[in-house]
Amino acid sequence: MTPHDTMTALKFRGPWDMALTEVPRLHATGPDDVVVDIAYTGICGTDLGVVSGSYPVAVPGVTLGHESTGIVAETGPEVTSVTVGDRVVINPTPYCGVCRMCRTNRINHCEGKHGTESGISYDGTYAHRYRTTSGFLRRVPDHIPLRAAALTEPLSCVVSGVRKLTPPSLSAHTVVFGAGPLGLLYAWALTLKGLSPVVVENAPARLAFATKVLPASIPAFASLDEARRSHFGDPAAPLDVVVDTTSGLLESLYEELAPGGTFLSIGLKSRAVSLDAMHLADRSLSVIGSIDSLHGSFDEAFHLVTSGRIPVERLVSHVVPIADYEEAFALLGCDIPGRTLTGAGTESCKVLIASGAEPAGEER
Structure with a gap:
């Protein structure tokens, strides 16, 4: 394969076993597919638990990462809600919409969740590209930095809890x-x-x-x-x-x-x-x-971000290139080479991994 046929992805192989790997480049293959060139992905506490083995839910071989924004690179022929070049935020928790959990507004517990959950059972966003479908993307307004919009998913989880x-x-x-x-x-x-x-x-x-x-x-x-x-x-x-x-x-x-x-x-x-x-x-x-997003919480969180009612970009303490992922995790007390998980010893909060598709003007 030529360099144009591959991309880099951060693969989880087991506790404390991570590797940047060249994998086939993703393309839109289904009629509703959208491929996103990833800009930023936040490191989540779930990721720390997966890497350290304290939260053993991820499938070995999966690409980690789920709190993400990027730029639309390809679309399937039936996609009308976004176009190539759009800046988007990704809802990483697809749901079927027809099982009992979905029909009773508990989409975070969709009965078909296994195999679809980004960074857990489906290849996630610590990568150059990610493939999803159009219903799980929202266009980010021009005045909102993609770094800020990357906090939509964690805020969606918070909205779910606050509702209760x-x-x-x-x-x-x-x-x-x-x-x-x-x-x-x-x-x-x-x-x-x-x-x-x-x-x-x-x-x-x-x-x-x-x-x-x-x-x-x-x-x-x-x-x-x-x-x-x-x-x-x-x-x-x-x-x-x-x-x-x-x-x-x-x-x-x-x-x-x-x-x-x-x-x-x-x-x-x-x-x-x-x-x-x-x-x-x-x-x-x-x-x-409380865990994950409930019915409508992602869109509610997106509104809170885009309206400025919660200034989420304040929480971004570091932006680290994907090649330096070990440094990014270490900022949060996760020492991958040393196989230890401790409390953060630096003034860190939300650490973003940059995959390279950042627009002009979004300095790290």
């Missing part, structure tokens, strides 16, 4: 644990729901970054104790709404939920917990999980 929250009051004590991309996006989105959240992050570098990108109305603290004293004015302030992005706090904070309180868990680390069922009912508590 029914706080007892707009004055509810609301705490987001973790100042990674999802934690900061939750903080912004909760303000649109009328709440006044605080962020708790015990990693100094992450905390420092958060204080620079959150609005003044959302304070960030190194501990819950500090948040209680400094923000709520009560060292024993009960918790009305908790968003846990770490997966590790349900058991320790369960007893501290106020009557009618809600605990939302969105982390993907395996933790067994023990809860008192009588306590759950007697105090009218809610324990909720």
